Amino acid sequence: MVLIMKKRIKILFAAALLLLSTDIYGQARLLRYGDKQYGLENYARAAEAYREAYGRRAEYGTAVKLAESYDKLGMYAESYEWWGRAVGHEGSGKEDYGRYLRSAIQAGRWEDVDGLLQSGGYTEYDFAGLDLAGMRRLMESPARVKLVPVAGANSGGSDIGASLDGSGAMYFSSDRGTVGDASRRPGIRLDAKNNIYSTERSSYNEREFYRIYRKDGDGGAAVVVTDLAGALHVSDPSLMADRGLVFYTAFVGKTRQKGTREITNHAGIYYGRIDADGNITGSVAFPYNDHQSYGVMNPFVDTEAKRVYFASDMPGGQGGFDLYYVEYDGDMNFSAPVNLGPGVNTAQNESHPSRSGGSFYFSSRGHGGLGGMDVFRADYKSGKIENVVNMGVPYNSVRDDFAFVVAGDGKRYLSTDRDGGMGLDDIYTVEDLFRILQARVRDCDGNVVPDYIGELSRQGGGTIGAQLSREGILTAELDPDGDFVLRISRKGYFPVTDGSLSTRGMESDTLKREYVLAPIPYRTPVYVDIVYYDLDRSEIRKDAEPALDRIGELMGRYGFMDLVVSSHTDSRASEEYNRKLSERRANSVRDYLSRYGIDGGRVRLEWHGEQKLVNDCGDGVACPETEHQLNRRSELVLEAFPDTDRQYDLPEGVDPCDLPGYLERIGEEAGLPTVYFDFDRSGIRPVHRKELERVGVMMNRKTDLRLYIEGHTDNRGSDAYNMGLSERRAQAVMDYLVKRGVESSRMEHRWFGESRPKVDCASGDCTEAQHQQNRRTELRLSSK
Numbered sequence: 202m203v204l205i206m207k208k209r210i211k212i213l214f215a216a217a218l219l220l221l222s223t224d225i226y227g228q229a230r231l232l233r234y235g236d237k238q239y240g241l242e243n244y245a246r247a248a249e250a251y252r253e254a255y256g257r258r259a260e261y262g263t264a265v266k267l268a269e270s271y272d273k274l275g276m277y278a279e280s281y282e283w284w285g286r287a288v289g290h291e292g293s294g295k296e297d298y299g300r301y302l303r304s305a306i307q308a309g310r311w312e313d314v315d316g317l318l319q320s321g322g323y324t325e326y327d328f329a330g331l332d333l334a335g336m337r338r339l340m341e342s343p344a345r346v347k348l349v350p351v352a353g354a355n356s357g358g359s360d361i362g363a364s365l366d367g368s369g370a371m372y373f374s375s376d377r378g379t380v381g382d383a384s385r386r387p388g389i390r391l392d393a394k395n396n397i398y399s400t401e402r403s404s405y406n407e408r409e410f411y412r413i414y415r416k417d418g419d420g421g422a423a424v425v426v427t428d429l430a431g432a433l434h435v436s437d438p439s440l441m442a443d444r445g446l447v448f449y450t451a452f453v454g455k456t457r458q459k460g461t462r463e464i465t466n467h468a469g470i471y472y473g474r475i476d477a478d479g480n481i482t483g484s485v486a487f488p489y490n491d492h493q494s495y496g497v498m499n500p501f502v503d504t505e506a507k508r509v510y511f512a513s514d515m516p517g518g519q520g521g522f523d524l525y526y527v528e529y530d531g532d533m534n535f536s537a538p539v540n541l542g543p544g545v546n547t548a549q550n551e552s553h554p555s556r557s558g559g560s561f562y563f564s565s566r567g568h569g570g571l572g573g574m575d576v577f578r579a580d581y582k583s584g585k586i587e588n589v590v591n592m593g594v595p596y597n598s599v600r601d602d603f604a605f606v607v608a609g610d611g612k613r614y615l616s617t618d619r620d621g622g623m624g625l626d627d628i629y630t631v632e633d634l635f636r637i638l639q640a641r642v643r644d645c646d647g648n649v650v651p652d653y654i655g656e657l658s659r660q661g662g663g664t665i666g667a668q669l670s671r672e673g674i675l676t677a678e679l680d681p682d683g684d685f686v687l688r689i690s691r692k693g694y695f696p697v698t699d700g701s702l703s704t705r706g707m708e709s710d711t712l713k714r715e716y717v718l719a720p721i722p723y724r725t726p727v728y729v730d731i732v733y734y735d736l737d738r739s740e741i742r743k744d745a746e747p748a749l750d751r752i753g754e755l756m757g758r759y760g761f762m763d764l765v766v767s768s769h770t771d772s773r774a775s776e777e778y779n780r781k782l783s784e785r786r787a788n789s790v791r792d793y794l795s796r797y798g799i800d801g802g803r804v805r806l807e808w809h810g811e812q813k814l815v816n817d818c819g820d821g822v823a824c825p826e827t828e829h830q831l832n833r834r835s836e837l838v839l840e841a842f843p844d845t846d847r848q849y850d851l852p853e854g855v856d857p858c859d860l861p862g863y864l865e866r867i868g869e870e871a872g873l874p875t876v877y878f879d880f881d882r883s884g885i886r887p888v889h890r891k892e893l894e895r896v897g898v899m900m901n902r903k904t905d906l907r908l909y910i911e912g913h914t915d916n917r918g919s920d921a922y923n924m925g926l927s928e929r930r931a932q933a934v935m936d937y938l939v940k941r942g943v944e945s946s947r948m949e950h951r952w953f954g955e956s957r958p959k960v961d962c963a964s965g966d967c968t969e970a971q972h973q974q975n976r977r978t979e980l981r982l983s984s985k
Contacts (some may be wrong), residue, residue: 203492203970205550209310217674227257228257228258229544231250231251231253231254231257231972232250232251232254232263232266234248234250235247235248235251235254235266235270236266236453238250238539239266239269239270240467242273244270244271244273244274245270245274245503246679247270248267248270249270250276250713251263251266251267251446252267255267256948258379259286259290260290261287261290261291261292261293262521262653263284263415263572264283264284264286264287264290264510265287265297266589266892268280268284268286268287268300269302271283272304272307272354272900275573275600275601275618277307277308277309277573277599277600278308280304280307280308281301281304281305281307281308281310282507284297284300284304284901285301287301288301288321289399292518293881295323295327295789296721298321298328299328299330299331301317302314302317302318302328302331302879303331303572305317305601306336306571306572306599307572307573307600308736309599309620310597311340311599313367313929314333315753323352332569335569336570336571336769337572339570339591339593339594339597340571340594342593342594343593343594343595344592344593344595345596345633345634345635345678345680346595346596346631346632346633346634347631347773348595348615348629348630348631349365349629349630349631349632349882350623350627350628350629350631351363351371351416351614351628351629351630352418353416353420353421353422354371354373354388354422354628355622355623355624355627355628356375356377356412356623356624357377357623357624357626357672358372358375358376358378358624358625359375359376359377359411359618359625359626360373360374360375360377360616360624360626360627360628361373361375361604361615361628362374362436362437362438362553362604362606362614362616362628362884362890363499363604363606363608363628364438364439364440364447364606364608365608365609365612366440366475367442368417368419368611369417369610370416371415371416372413372414372415372425372438372440372447373414373416373422373437373438373628374411374412374413374414374435374437374438375411375412375414375422375564376409376410376411376412377409377624378409379891383711387484399469399734401410409436409922410426410433410434410452411434411435411436411440412425412435412436413425413427413436413447413449413481414434416477419466423479424809425479425480425481426480426481427449427451427471427473427480427481427484427877428473428480428481428482428483429451429453429471429473429481429484430870431451431453431454432450432452432453432498433454433466434450434451434453434468434772435450435451435453436448436449436450436451437450437498437499437500437553439500439502440475440502441472441502441504442504442609443504443546445472445474445475446472446473446475446502447472447475447481448470448471448472448500448501448509449470449471449472449475449481449500449867450468450469450470450485450497450498450499450500450612451463451468451469451470451471451493452466452467452469453466453469453492454466454467457939463602464510465493466492466493466508467491467492467493467495467496467497468477468492468496468497468498469486469487469490469491469497469498469782470483470486470487470490470497470498470500470509470511470727471485471486471487471490472485472487472500472533473485473486478706485533485791487500487511487535488535488536489513489527489535491515494515495513495514495515495516495665495971496512496513496514496522497511497512497513497515498511498512498513498522498552499511499512499552499553499554501553501554501555501556501606503526503556506516506531506584507528507530507730508526508527508528508529508557509526509527509528509529509735509775509869510524510525510555510556510807511524511525511526511527511534511554512524512525512550512551512552512554513525513538515538515539515785518546519540519543519546519547519548520546520547520548520549520567520581521548521550521551521566521567522550522551522552523540523541523546523549523551523983524540524541524545524546524551524554524563525538525539525540525541525551526538526539526541526554527539527931532914541586541747544587544907545563545579545586545588545589546567546575546590547565547566547567547568548567549565549566549567550565550566550567550574551565551566551567552564552565552574552603553564553603553605555605555606555607556581556605557606557607557834558581558607559580559581559582559668559669559810560576560578560579560580560581561578561579561580561581561586562576562577562579562592562605562606562607563576563577563579563718564576564577564602564603564604564605564963565577566590566863568589569591570591570597571591571594571597571598571599572599572600573598573599573600573601573602574601574602574603575591575592575602576590576591576592576596576597576602576605576615577589577590577591577849578590586606589619590973591603596615596631598617598619598980599619599840600615600617600618600619600620601617601618602615602616602619603615603616603617604616605629607876612630612631613630613631613926614628614630614631615629615630615631616628616629617629626633633678634681634709635678635679635680635681636678636680636681636704636710636711636712637677637678637679637680637711637712638657638676638677638678638679638685638687638702638711638712638714638809639675639676639711639713639714639790640655640674640675640676640689640714640715640716641673641674641713641716641868641975642673642674642675642689642713642716642718643673643716643717643718644717644719644720645719645857645858649672649673650673650691650694650718650857651671651673652669652691653669653679653688653689653690653694654689654690654691654716655667655675655687655688656687656688656689656690657677657685657686657687657688658685658686659680659683659684659685659686660683660685660686660700660743665677665678665679665685666678675689675748676695679702679704679712680704681704681707682704682705682706683703683704683705684702684703684705685702685703685704685815686699686700686702687699687702687714688697689716689718690848692723692848693717693720693723694719694720694721695718695719695720695721695849695850695851695857696850696851697716697718699714699716702714703914705731713984717857717858718857719851719857719858719860721842721848721849722841722842722860722861722864723842723843723844724840724841724842724843725840725841725846725864726838726839726840726841726868726899726902726903727762727839727841727864727867727868728751728752728755728838728839728867729837729838729839729868729869729895729898729899729902730748730751730752730837730895731748731836731837731891731895732745732748732749732790732833732834732835732837733745733830733831733834733891734786734833734834734835736771736773736829736833737774737782738787739782739785739789740789741789741790741793746793748837748971749790749793749794749837752764752794752837752839753793753794753796753797753799754797755839755867756794756797756799756803756839757797757799758866759767759841759852760838761841761842761849761852762803762840762843763803763804763805763839763840763842763927764790764794764799764803764804764805764837764839764840765805765836765837765838765839765840765843765844766787766790766791766804766805766806766807766835766837767787767807767808767809767836767838767849768783768784768790768806768807768808768809768834768835768836769783769786769808769809769811769812769813769814769832769833769834769835769836770782770783770785770786770811770832770833770908771811771814771818771829771830771832771833772811772812772814772818772819772820772822772829772832773829774811776810776811776812779810779812780808780812781810782810783808783809783810784806784922786808786835787806787807787808788806789833789835789953790806790835790837791804797822798906799820805843811832813832814832814929815832815834815894815941816828816831816832825889825970827887831890831891831894834894835933836898838898838902841864847854861905868903873891873980873982874889874893874895874896874980875898875977875978875979875980876889876892876893876934876976876977876978876980877889877932877973877974877976877977878930878977879976880915880917880972881918881926883926883929883930883932884933885933885937888941890937891940893934893938894941896908896938896980897937897938897942897943900938900943900947901942901943904947906947906982907947907948907982907983908938908943908947908948908949908980908981908985909948909949909950909951909980909982910931910935910948910949910950910951910978910979910980911950911951911952911953911977911978911979911980911981912926912927912928912929912930912931912934912950912951912952912953912978913927913953913954913955913957913959913975913977913979914926914927914930914934914954914955914976915954915955915958915959915962915967915972915973915975915976916955916958916962916975917972918955918984920954922954923954923955924952924953924954925951926954927952927954928950928952929954930976930977930978931950931951931952931978932950933978934950934978934980935948935950955975958975958979959974959975960972960974960975
């Protein structure tokens with residue numbers, strides 16, 4: 202009996218050993234199959250094998266492989282479940298716990314993170330690479346935008362990307378249609394390779410192959426057929442609208458390859474022409490495809506820079522899929538690929554590049570973000586891409602966010618598998634929750650003013666960032682129902698301040714403004730006069746006070762004007778004495794103006810002694826007193842905007858483009874003299890020489906002026922005689938001013954004889970004083 206029992210025990214033990222070895226062998230076979238499928242990036246099949254293997258024997262390593270497979274599939278709830286099992290096994294460590302925390306975030310379980318840290322005996326500082334603090338910052342500072350599903354584009358499947366043609370039709374990718382398992386992740390995100398088991402649908406997840414679709418307006422979407430032979434997945438359309446071409450990603454299935462039964466198929470890029478029926482013809486392979494070695498996908502055509510950006514895991518990158526570009530010419534010859542470098546690329550996958558203006562966009566799993574794929578922005582300048590930043594919430598979520606693009610019409614598109622969508626992936630437009638300020642800045646001729654500074658702030662405080670385009674357009678985001686102040690400035694130009702900006706009650710999305718920046722006309726002479734002195738004296742004479750009073754009044758009224766005083770003497774003393782005398786005369790002008798409260802710093806003094814005589818009355822030359830008197834003078838020139846380092850404000854109420862006319866009207870207060878002549882004479886009277894001296898100084902200082910000189914006579918003489926006399930009178934004034942340094946080309950003299958009298962003396966009963974009014978030469982100024 203004992204012998205029989207021993208025999209039974211041996212039989213049962215042998216049977217148990219046989220069952221155990223069979224189970225171990227079966228599990229090993231499942232794990233080998235799962236590993237193979239994982240290596241081929243057939244993650245759904247790998248997950249099935251790992252799950253069955255774990256059911257046979259619950260082991261730490263199998264739980265980790267399951268969690269990783271679901272993470273690759275974007276099935277974050279399942280990934281979270283299996284990371285939870287993995288960290289419950291002996292042999293798990295801190296790295297596994299960090300991935301457990303990340304899967305919780307990706308599964309939308311952010312509220313569980315603090316509890317998980319506590320239960321695991323960790324703090325967030327133990328997971329610096331996870332950057333939980335950075336995630337909180339992104340979540341706590343959302344952009345003022347919302348995502349709106351694109352009508353007519355989304356389905357129950359996976360719908361991704363957006364590229365618009367010239368008519369506004371949208372091209373995108375979709376795997377819509379009947380599916381084997383609708384919950385499985387789509388198969389063309391970055392599934393770089395596939396074993397081809399079927400030409401009917403994707404063996405990766407039993408979903409339909411991707412196709413390109415075209416959507417007009419809000420209508421339905423139609424398939425865009427490609428002529429590419431053997432194409433399975435076809436996706437990622439990017440239009441080269443100026444040539445009628447479209448670039449796209451395609452898997453071209455192969456089932457045989459010499460020397461091996463294992464066929465691996467990678468994605469490649471192709472381009473073809475869109476024909477009249479909206480289909481793709483004449484497809485040409487991108488020269489850097491290698492379907493059996495590595496993937497090339499996600500093309501984006503940058504027609505401005507003549508580049509094609511794309512993602513590839515070709516050898517020599519940073520790891521995973523990197524972003525590259527090639528340049529192309531008019532014959533569609535392509536340069537060698539250029540890797541965007543470690544500032545953009547990481548050891549993990551980067552994808553879906555695009556560019557708009559000074560911004561470059563892409564998606565990445567390697568840069569710090571919220572989980573899954575996040576969208577990032579970098580600065581683009583002169584072909585260089587740098588300063589990568591996460592675009593934050595709501596552009597990014599704890600799920601996968603990718604294929605961000607700014608279309609030609611300015612609309613922004615984003616693809617994402619976040620909760621709340623219609624299918625596995627959905628296409629959204631990004632709409633502002635705020636209003637857009639669009640300010641155009643030109644000069645008075647309508648030309649773009651480059652490189653100005655726009656400073657935008659809220660009424661009551663708080664600055665707002667603004668961007669400036671190469672076309673001189675300033676854009677900024679404005680809070681709804683707010684009031685704002687915009688100041689526009691550029692060195693050497695009058696700044697513009699607009700405090701009337703408001704979004705209160707706005708119905709449109711864009712607040713448009715037009716501004717004009719006018720250059721500051723530094724050191725523009727506006728008003729000119731001369732005061733004279735007695736022999737060897739520097740005191741202000743009574744006859745000089747009206748001129749100085751007028752200048753004091755103008756300086757008090759116009760704070761943007763300073764006075765230049767240039768003082769002189771005659772030649773009747775030593776040069777040293779005359780230099781000091783001219784200095785005292787300049788000081789007298791400054792002191793006189795102090796009674797008007799004019800700060801001495803606004804009066805610039807110059808003294809020249811006898812160095813700049815207006816006539817030939819130098820040392821030893823016998824001259825009448827009237828000629829010496831012309832040399833004993835201070836020339837007074839009021840200059841507008843005298844400090845070339847100062848940023849002046851535009852005078853209140855003045856049109857910036859009418860500033861020359863505004864200054865000219867101020868200068869007209871001085872008036873121009875009328876030069877009168879003796880009967881039948883054309884010589885300049887001494888009394889008018891001082892007046893013409895002032896005109897000469899004015900013309901020499903205000904070089905933008907042109908002088909018109911018109912000669913007249915009374916009616917006592919024949920018409921022909923008087924015509925000649927009026928010509929001589931006009932010529933005399935012109936000759937006088939030429940001697941004072943005024944270019945003759947800036948003057949024009951005309952004569953009218955007795956044809957334009959001030960007083961009508963045709964009856965013959967005019968007095969001598971009335972005849973005197975007709976014996977004249979009139980002066981008139983105009984701008985060139």
